[in-house]
Amino acid sequence: MTAYRYDGTFAGFLTCVWDALECGIEPVEFLLPDGGAALWETREPATDRGKAKRLYTALAKRVSPAFQKLIARGFLTCLPQKELDLLVLIRRGLAEGDRVRLDLSNPVMARVNLALTKMWTEWDHLKGFVRFSDLDGALVGEIEPKNRVLPLLASHFAARYSGERLALYDRTHHEVFLSDRGRWKLLPAEDFRMGPAGAQERAFRAMWRNYYQTIAIEGRLNPKCQSTHMPKRYRHVMTEFLTDEELETGLPGRSAAGSLGDGRGNKRTP
């Protein structure tokens, strides 16, 4: 039995796939550099961008562009051992052609599709739930997503705020999106703190919190319905549920956001 260890990048993964196809290997596990010791023999092909690119192109040419997209997007999901499932699909795609995408009731395909649906839901949520603060003219925000949605959010926000400078930090995947008037890039970043805001920024936050409280209709209060639509895990980066201090130090964390209970977070004292 064989495991693969790679650097966590898409190119690295495709290099492993290349190796597996070439040598007829059916791995039982994929590991990251810090992923602990494997119980089995481990192959570690060095990431080869050239091979990765050729394989990536082949997915579109020999299967279909939609299939290529399925694999690329699937790689951004947080599905455990997604690499194994994607490898299975690539094998089948190259053998059977694009028809494989119709096999929706196949367990592997169903699992990948479910993971993708969840990722798109998270992406859709975050397009709305991301909050920026104006810090010296730049718009700065943080997210803590399950899936690696930052690359997908990047183009959305770069287009929306094409005249602004933006920074959006992904706490889960330690990655930051930077945009300067429409030109943008993604960079790895270990740590990130928002820092204190000026009086004007605080005033707009206060108005937003105030607006948020005002619009709830007393006769219809319904926290259960509220959290079905907006799971609590998002709240610890959302201005309306946080004090200025929590927002700026990034400290509320999951547990604090979980205890907001009635959804009127800013009534709490810090």
Added chain:
Amino acid sequence: MDVMEKLTILADAAKYDAACTSSGVTRGGRAGTIGTASNSGCCHTFSADGRCVSLLKVLYTNCCCYDCAYCVNRRSNDVPRTAFTPRELAELAIQFYRRNYIEGLFLSSAVLKSPDYTTERMIETLRLLRTEYAFNGYIHAKAIPGADPGLTYELGLLADRLSVNIELPSESSLRLLAPDKSRASIFKPMAQIRDGAAQSKAELKLYRHAPRFAPAGQSTQMIVGATPESDRHILTLTEGLYKKYRLKRVFYSAYMPVSDHKNLPAPAHFKPPLLREHRLYQADWLLRFYGFTAQEILDDSHPNFDAALDPKSDWALRHPEFFPVEVNRADYEAILRVPGIGMRGAERIVAARRYGPLSFEGLKRLGVVMKRAQYFITCGGRMLPGLRCSPDSVYRRLTGLEQGLLGSGESWQQLSLFEQGAG
């Protein structure tokens, strides 16, 4: 009065309007402007009552010269009054938008001095936003009944969506409770918006720079439970609005007891009919996406919703001749009629069976939830193995499922689901 106080008053006064969508138009980013719009809309937060918040929803002013009995802003009500200036409101909207608090602006207003004067102030606000602030995001504006058509047209050139509220489901209720409004004053602008949007669409096909009039179409809302109309009456009215006026959405708002007017339910013991509102949204969904007609959902012998059952299951139980549906052969439209199977489920079934025949196991893996569907489908000619049922027991089980969803007693009344969260 500072902007914070104005915002509180004017958001509070606007919050009973149920429309919240930012849907219906797609616009990419453009250099030199701020903002984009996406056809499916985008929710930015959910308020404590579980309703989505997409747009900054405020009145331009709550000073009203009319006296509609069901409305908090009516002339005779004693509440603090204020108005934004166009500059204040434009600045607020832009600053909220930059921080991604909102998807755009929903601007409505009470009638300050006259419909024309009010509309002019709204136009000025939107013009500031669109030109000076180069705002390219979503704007929903409320057309004021009785305003000059020329002004309404100007408003529609600046907004993505226009709406005129029907307010109450019948002329007689309107006469009783909104003496300053008539059915004609509501339907006239509605027809104007329909025709203006159609004309603009046709012109855009000929030349690219033709003016865009309300590209996201129009919507309306009505108050449910303040007056005696049946569910059937309301649903038939809705169907007509979709067909005749080509509305994009009809919203329903359970009446909140804001007044002790003699023609309205007494506030003391009145519970807003939230469950009824929910059933209306479910039925509305069936009209728009599932190919049902109002007549199929409710008729003379059956003029009101079954409180204990969703309208789709209700229809299914009254039409045993339609079932079971064979998932491996039935067409998309027939599969859509199966309780518990939604649009995405039906699409997946139709796609997946092109690969090979589907089993019950396979259906589950597709993500089809069997709780309701199991009573109404076959897979390769067979019902779900081990399933035993009679019409009575199916009714009991389906209503049991609803009870589980809705909770019991008080919380049963508390329900306020905005169906499926799609604009």
